[in-house]
Amino acid sequence: xxxxxxxxxxxxxxxxxxxxxxxxxxxxxxxxxxxxxxxxxxxxxxxxxxxxxxxxxxxxxxxxxxxxxxxxxxxxxxxxxxxxxxxxxxxxxxxxxxxxxxxxxxxxxxxxxx
Amino acid sequence: xxxxxxxxxxxxxxxxxxxxxxxxxxxxxxxxxxxxxxxxxxxxxxxxxxxxxxxxxxxxxxxxxxxxxxxxxxxxxxxxxxxxxxxxxxxxxxxxxxxxxxxxxxxxxxx
Numbered sequence: 001x002x003x004x005x006x007x008x009x010x011x012x013x014x015x016x017x018x019x020x021x022x023x024x025x026x027x028x029x030x031x032x033x034x035x036x037x038x039x040x041x042x043x044x045x046x047x048x049x050x051x052x053x054x055x056x057x058x059x060x061x062x063x064x065x066x067x068x069x070x071x072x073x074x075x076x077x078x079x080x081x082x083x084x085x086x087x088x089x090x091x092x093x094x095x096x097x098x099x100x101x102x103x104x105x106x107x108x109x110x111x112x113x114x
Numbered sequence: 115x116x117x118x119x120x121x122x123x124x125x126x127x128x129x130x131x132x133x134x135x136x137x138x139x140x141x142x143x144x145x146x147x148x149x150x151x152x153x154x155x156x157x158x159x160x161x162x163x164x165x166x167x168x169x170x171x172x173x174x175x176x177x178x179x180x181x182x183x184x185x186x187x188x189x190x191x192x193x194x195x196x197x198x199x200x201x202x203x204x205x206x207x208x209x210x211x212x213x214x215x216x217x218x219x220x221x222x223x224x225x
Contacts, residue, residue: 042217058212090157105157
């Protein structure tokens with residue numbers, strides 16, 4: 001089954017404790033992206049990757065890191081999480097960079113930073 | 115001014131009616147326009163995309179784009195209670211690498 005998976009689905013952590021949210025897709029998609037969703041603000045793009053070893057900042061990259069060492073994986077790293085990073089996070093993938101008419105979203109990761 | 119604006123709603127329509135959802139955007143260089151449906155607690159699901167001025171129909175859904183007015187809309191005909199969800203408008207700049215989402219409009223279809 002074609003899908004985007006994220007782990008963990010739920011995470012409660014404390015300020016400053018490094019964490020990684022994994023994202024994996026089994027569709028051989030080139031383009032992957034991370035978003036956060038907050039009430040009243042909609043989805044905001046954090047980082048995106050056009051292919052292996054090619055990443056770029058979205059609109060809200062501060063406090064986040066990403067890497068794309070393999071085509072299927074695009075982990076989101078929070079080196080020192082803070083309470084303002086409490087949010088619902090979505091990973092998404094698209095077959096080709098620049099062709100987002102078939103963007104697939106993962107199930108989401110709800111992160112709480114205390 | 116937000117780059118993509120939507121009325122947050124809720125928009126309430128009776129079953130069988132036409133639901134009209136609207137979206138405006140600020141970047142005239144935007145080239146790709148999308149409508150996503152998101153049920154509570156679920157991930158967004160793409161339902162329509164449009165690139166050219168005019169109308170695009172897919173089943174009960176019609177997307178309308180007017181680049182001169184920087185306006186994109188979604189019409190849902192014969193609305194069903196299962197259409198009750200939040201509808202997100204999204205806009206991509208040239209190349210489609212960055213996507214900007216609106217905050218979404220909540221739609222409630224009354225049986």
